[in-house]
Amino acid sequence: MGEPYSDNKKSEIIKELDYKYKKKTVPGWADLPSKEQDNKYNDGLIWYQTKDFAKEKNVNILFVTGDISEDWFNIENDKKRTQKQPIINDFMHDTNQIIHILPITDFIDEYDSRLPKTQRIDSSVKKDTLAFMSVDKTQFPSTKSVINVLQEHNKVKFKPYYETKEFKRKTHINEMVEWFLDRYEDPANMCPYCGKDGGYQYIYGGPYNAYEELDCNFGSIYSEDEIQEAVKEVEKSGTIEWSAIPKEDWTK
Structure with missing residues (x-):
C-alpha cells in the first residue's frame, strides 16, 4: 500500500517495530521465529503504511487479511476470532481513525449475504480464497455496504471509541x-x-x-x-x- 519507504524512514520504523514487537502492540511479532531476516518486518511495514493512508485520507479502514494468527486476533477454541485490542489502540492512537480487521473468510461471508439468492457464491468456492478471487465480482455490493451490514449485525461498531x-x-x-x-x-x-x-x-x-x-x-x-x-x-x-x-x- 503506497510508495515504498525511503531507507532512512524504513530504518526509523523498524526501530519502532522492534520496540513494539516486544510489547506485542502491532501485528507481525507472532511470525518472527519463522521468517527470514528480509521478511520479518513485512507485516509491521504494511501496518505503518495502512496508518499513513488513514491519516492522509482521513478515513476509517476495513482491513481484510488471510493471516489468522495470534498477533492479529484473539483466537478461542481454534475458531472464534476477535480483534486484538492492543493493535486497535495503536492504530487509533496514531491516526485518530477507526480500523476493523476482518478475516477474509468472514469478509466473503458478508459479501455473500448481500447477494441475491440466485447469485450466491458456491460453498466450495467460499472455502477456497484463491477461487473466490477469480469470481466475477462486478455485481458485488460495495465495501461501504459490507461495513453497513456489519454495523447492523453489531459485528463491528464504527463509532469514535477513541472519544470514550x-x-x-x-x-x-x-x-x-x-x-x-x-x-x-x-x-x-x-x-x-x-x-x-x-x-x-x-x-x-x-x-x-x-x-x-x-x-x-x-x-x-x-x-x-x-x-x-x-x-x-x-x-x-x-x-x-x-x-x-x-x-x-x-x-x-
Missing part, C-alpha cells in the same frame, strides 16, 4: 508505560554490580522511582489513578528501583 473515557484512560496509561520503559531499565540489565561497594553501580543515573518520574512528567495532565495504574504496570516484574537509559538509545 475507557479508551482515553488506557491510552494515557499505555503512553506513560511506554515512555517510562523507553527511558528506564532494570539495573540488572544495565549496571555493573559490586557487592563490596553496596550493590548496583548506577553509571547512567539512578536509582529512580517509577511513581516519582511519572508524576513529575505526567502529573499535570493525567489523573492520579492513571499514574498509579501505570506504576503497577511497570513494576509488575518486581523491579522498583530503576537505572536510566542513555538518551541516545531512546526511541521516542
Whole structure:
C-alpha cells in the first residue's frame, strides 16, 4: 500500500517495530521465529503504511487479511476470532481513525449475504480464497455496504471509541508505560554490580522511582489513578528501583 519507504524512514520504523514487537502492540511479532531476516518486518511495514493512508485520507479502514494468527486476533477454541485490542489502540492512537480487521473468510461471508439468492457464491468456492478471487465480482455490493451490514449485525461498531473515557484512560496509561520503559531499565540489565561497594553501580543515573518520574512528567495532565495504574504496570516484574537509559538509545 503506497510508495515504498525511503531507507532512512524504513530504518526509523523498524526501530519502532522492534520496540513494539516486544510489547506485542502491532501485528507481525507472532511470525518472527519463522521468517527470514528480509521478511520479518513485512507485516509491521504494511501496518505503518495502512496508518499513513488513514491519516492522509482521513478515513476509517476495513482491513481484510488471510493471516489468522495470534498477533492479529484473539483466537478461542481454534475458531472464534476477535480483534486484538492492543493493535486497535495503536492504530487509533496514531491516526485518530477507526480500523476493523476482518478475516477474509468472514469478509466473503458478508459479501455473500448481500447477494441475491440466485447469485450466491458456491460453498466450495467460499472455502477456497484463491477461487473466490477469480469470481466475477462486478455485481458485488460495495465495501461501504459490507461495513453497513456489519454495523447492523453489531459485528463491528464504527463509532469514535477513541472519544470514550475507557479508551482515553488506557491510552494515557499505555503512553506513560511506554515512555517510562523507553527511558528506564532494570539495573540488572544495565549496571555493573559490586557487592563490596553496596550493590548496583548506577553509571547512567539512578536509582529512580517509577511513581516519582511519572508524576513529575505526567502529573499535570493525567489523573492520579492513571499514574498509579501505570506504576503497577511497570513494576509488575518486581523491579522498583530503576537505572536510566542513555538518551541516545531512546526511541521516542
